[in-house]
Amino acid sequence: MKILHTSDWHLGQSFLTKSRREEHQAFINWLLILIEKESINAVIVAGDIFDTGTPPSYAREMYNQFVVAISKLNCTLIVLAGNHDSVSTLNESKDILACLNTYVITTAGEDIHRQLFTLKNSQAEIGAILCAVPFIRPRDLLTSSGGETGLQKREALGEAIKAHYHALYAAAVDLRDAKGLTVPIITTGHLTALGVSQSESVRDIYIGSLDGFSADAFPPADYIALGHIHRPQKVAKSEHIRYSGSPIPLSFDELKYNKQVVIVEFISGKNISITPFDIPLFQPMAVLKGDLDAIKVQLQNVANALNDQPTWLFIEVEVQDHYSDLQQRVLAMADEYHVEVLKIKRARGKNQPVLTQQIQETLAELDPFDVFNKRLALETIEGDQAEAQLERIKNEFKEIVTEVAYQEPSE
Structure with a gap:
């Protein structure tokens, strides 16, 4: 059998x-x-x-x-x-x-x-x-x-x-x-x-x-x-x-x-x-991480794979300075290669709380916890009880979602 x-x-x-x-x-x-x-x-x-x-x-x-x-x-x-x-x-x-x-x-x-x-x-x-x-x-x-x-x-x-x-x-x-x-x-x-x-x-x-x-x-x-x-x-x-x-x-x-x-x-x-x-992997996909120079080298390596289909990319960029046109810079670099950039993220430093930037991200691709965690990432919680406070906030949010999930559907 x-x-x-x-x-x-x-x-x-x-x-x-x-x-x-x-x-x-x-x-x-x-x-x-x-x-x-x-x-x-x-x-x-x-x-x-x-x-x-x-x-x-x-x-x-x-x-x-x-x-x-x-x-x-x-x-x-x-x-x-x-x-x-x-x-x-x-x-x-x-x-x-x-x-x-x-x-x-x-x-x-x-x-x-x-x-x-x-x-x-x-x-x-x-x-x-x-x-x-x-x-x-x-x-x-x-x-x-x-x-x-x-x-x-x-x-x-x-x-x-x-x-x-x-x-x-x-x-x-x-x-x-x-x-x-x-x-x-x-x-x-x-x-x-x-x-x-x-x-x-x-x-x-x-x-x-x-x-x-x-x-x-x-x-x-x-x-x-x-x-x-x-x-x-x-x-x-x-x-x-x-x-x-x-x-x-x-x-x-x-x-x-x-x-x-x-x-x-x-x-x-x-x-x-x-x-x-x-x-087998039927659609080429890759994650690239590093500063802009490192990303450029990785783009060349991806291009050398000679895939018939364009490679879908998630690019996480480490930058020291704040570029207001970071997304445009990355897309311009990628435009030379047989790739499609689906997601761009700026790596966050300690004092650089920014939301993940995604190309054409929709609410249909997020659940309540995705949205909650993105919003929570913008907050600065310090002190000896910071970790415990974060855990308490997350647990309270779970309780709310649970209560909603367990409600009987209306006829």
């Missing part, structure tokens, strides 16, 4: 006004070749198939074309909703896609047995049982009650998520026993687990006590396929609990590590290998 784990595709993303359409199509083409080459039996997309709840038409078309293509490879596709996905959007084609061996799970609030799936191996026999857990919203598992503090609500949600995982796993064990099978049980999730490294493009889902869901709260599944964190990594040093990460860099800081999908192979119910496969 071979299963491929991927997540966080974010189809339809606009990256500093640039479309990722060609990159995503190149990734899908590469993935289909890998699925066929490795004889994959099932693919799990662990959340955030789309970047927004109202993806552009080309992103929906790309998604549907992928479903048709993978169905021709005799491979089961499991698509889980993430925090970026719209339940109603994914549900639109759910029943039709089921006819193409694709199963879409959008909410944890429905009958628990509808979140259990048997996956077939190459011999068309049951090779694994899947506990399909999408992104969990508080209203999926909890009923709002008055008088609870934000902390109490977060603690209740954490316990509810843990109980849901264990109830689903127990149902999977019962199903396995009832069928007399010795197959692995796999579970999924779209959340932040404790002890992981995030990137700038990841927006926290659970706040406060649920900044991370403890790894020991997961049931003893044979493999746990997670989404939401864009950096591929193990959780709590456990080989079988993993984030596959996003397939393309969704922010410039994600260039620090290779993108991957993970292939898990089982024989006779036992995990025999977990193999990450590096994904």
